Amino acid sequence: xxxxxxxxxxxxxxxxxxxxxxxxxxxxxxxxxxxxxxxxxxxxxxxxxxxxxxxxxxxxxxxxxxxxxxxxxxxxxxxxxxxxxxxxxxxxxxxxxx
Amino acid sequence: xxxxxxxxxxxxxxxxxxxxxxxxxxxxxxxxxxxxxxxxxxxxxxxxxxxxxxxxxxxxxxxxxxxxxxxxxxxxxxxxxxxxxxxxxxxxxxxxxxxxxxxxxxxxxxxxxxxxxxxxxxxxxxxxxxxxxxxxxxxxxxxxxxxxxxxxxxxxxxxxxxxxxxxxxxxxxxxxxxxxxxxxxxxxxxxxxxxxxxxxxxxxxxxxxxxxxxxxxxxxxxxxxxxxxxxxxxxxxxxxxxxxxxxxxxxxxxxxxxxxxxxxxxxxxxxxxxxxxxxxxxxxxxxxxxxxxxxxxxxxxxxxxxxxxxxxxxxxxxxxxxxxxxxxxxxxxxxxxxxxxxxxxxxxxxxxxxxxxxxxxxxxxxxxxxxxxxxxxxxxxxxxxxxxxxxxxxxxxxxxxxxxxxxxxxxxxxxxx
Numbered sequence: 001x002x003x004x005x006x007x008x009x010x011x012x013x014x015x016x017x018x019x020x021x022x023x024x025x026x027x028x029x030x031x032x033x034x035x036x037x038x039x040x041x042x043x044x045x046x047x048x049x050x051x052x053x054x055x056x057x058x059x060x061x062x063x064x065x066x067x068x069x070x071x072x073x074x075x076x077x078x079x080x081x082x083x084x085x086x087x088x089x090x091x092x093x094x095x096x097x098x
Numbered sequence: 099x100x101x102x103x104x105x106x107x108x109x110x111x112x113x114x115x116x117x118x119x120x121x122x123x124x125x126x127x128x129x130x131x132x133x134x135x136x137x138x139x140x141x142x143x144x145x146x147x148x149x150x151x152x153x154x155x156x157x158x159x160x161x162x163x164x165x166x167x168x169x170x171x172x173x174x175x176x177x178x179x180x181x182x183x184x185x186x187x188x189x190x191x192x193x194x195x196x197x198x199x200x201x202x203x204x205x206x207x208x209x210x211x212x213x214x215x216x217x218x219x220x221x222x223x224x225x226x227x228x229x230x231x232x233x234x235x236x237x238x239x240x241x242x243x244x245x246x247x248x249x250x251x252x253x254x255x256x257x258x259x260x261x262x263x264x265x266x267x268x269x270x271x272x273x274x275x276x277x278x279x280x281x282x283x284x285x286x287x288x289x290x291x292x293x294x295x296x297x298x299x300x301x302x303x304x305x306x307x308x309x310x311x312x313x314x315x316x317x318x319x320x321x322x323x324x325x326x327x328x329x330x331x332x333x334x335x336x337x338x339x340x341x342x343x344x345x346x347x348x349x350x351x352x353x354x355x356x357x358x359x360x361x362x363x364x365x366x367x368x369x370x371x372x373x374x375x376x377x378x379x380x381x382x383x384x385x386x387x388x389x390x391x392x393x394x395x396x397x398x399x400x401x402x403x404x405x406x407x408x409x410x411x412x413x414x415x416x417x418x419x420x421x422x423x424x425x426x427x428x429x430x431x432x433x434x435x436x437x438x439x440x441x442x443x444x445x446x447x448x449x450x451x452x453x454x455x456x457x458x459x460x461x462x463x464x465x466x467x468x469x470x471x472x473x474x475x476x477x478x479x480x481x482x483x484x485x486x487x488x489x490x491x492x493x494x495x496x497x498x499x500x501x502x503x504x505x506x507x508x509x510x511x512x513x514x515x
Contacts, residue, residue: 028125
């Protein structure tokens with residue numbers, strides 16, 4: 001997988017055209033704009049993604065979902081993949097994005 | 099499927115393994131809205147032609163959509179027959195999208211006039227697949243019937259002119275059109291469409307012409323290399339996973355999704371494990387029964403059985419089993435091969451020997467046949483297709499290229515799980 005950068009300190013949200021369906025392993029995501037399917041591999045990343053819009057930064061969303069500091073780079077990679085497929089997009093920090 | 103986040107923490111296992119056990123709801127499903135069709139394609143997988151009088155009513159269709167919304171099915175692949183000939187077709191499309199169920203529908207283009215194209219171009223939640231099985235009129239019309247090439251081209255022109263970008267040009271790969279594969283790509287590019295190639299199955303009337311239409315072994319290699327070379331520019335409905343045994347896995351879910359992540363609802367509400375398996379052996383029940391579709395998906399004995407881990411059977415000792423997983427259930431079934439053995443088009447050659455050993459046994463016939471009873475369309479041109487070898491040559495339909503598990507169209511979990 002190519003090296004991707006993701007700014008944990010910016011504010012993000014799930015694209016409004018994305019439908020997210022919880023599954024025992026995590027969740028399935030479908031983007032109605034790109035018509036692409038993606039998935040979240042566990043409950044923690046699901047919690048992070050779900051709470052992105054409630055936090056001023058992706059870092060805060062991770063930490064409040066129980067992600068340890070040492071795990072942040074791995075989560076940044078996961079979020080970068082979601083950003084590159086447009087499942088999540090940047091938002092203006094004070095806009096809840098909901 | 100995009101390459102989803104790599105497991106940031108210990109992964110619960112390969113995604114394919116999770117999918118193999120089935121999901122609480124399908125990712126998408128194929129819904130044939132009608133068996134009625136203006137065409138008589140020789141390889142129609144649903145043996146369509148005549149409308150079935152028991153067809154689900156508008157209200158019953160809406161109730162199904164309500165169920166799909168509740169189950170969070172992302173989208174339905176609507177086909178037929180020719181779905182647009184249902185008088186309530188647009189009403190149902192609007193109802194589905196208003197209820198958060200996306201729609202992709204397959205059509206031969208007969209009703210895609212300028213007004214319909216403009217309407218489609220305006221929606222994010224509706225996608226269109228135009229079926230075309232030859233890059234030239236001759237090759238296409240020999241299979242799909244006289245005039246069908248021009249109909250499809252007109253529909254694509256209308257979509258392009260209306261500003262619809264990225265609709266799908268859907269092609270069932272055959273012995274006759276594999277040499278045209280680059281020409282199909284050019285047509286798709288010309289119309290701003292995305293090319294979608296799917297596998298010919300011996301399902302429905304396809305069983306009658308499979309021997310003459312299915313790709314030759316050398317063509318399978320050619321197709322595989324073309325698919326590898328074109329990566330995510332081309333969609334396949336993940337239907338060529340049997341070709342993965344040539345080498346590296348193709349993009350997509352290399353797994354039979356029947357009853358696991360996809361299924362079929364037919365025009366009368368019967369629920370089958372996959373669109374290519376319209377046979378009582380793969381019938382889970384009917385949406386009109388108590389509990390409806392949701393109960394069938396979650397509790398039918400058939401689906402429970404399909405969700406058991408594959409044992410591999412006769413293929414287990416093959417070094418390529420992990421790549422192809424034994425291939426397509428429907429392809430095996432309708433060629434008379436056992437479910438736990440090789441695919442009839444096994445690229446390692448095991449299919450041919452298996453077929454030779456069952457040659458004297460009659461392959462199962464589809465349980466349902468709505469073919470037109472009228473005289474067949476004459477196949478013309480240079481492609482010699484012996485229409486209806488095993489039955490009177492009366493056909494029609496729209497091939498619904500909604501592959502067995504059309505689901506995670508683009509890209510794949512390859513490497514991400």
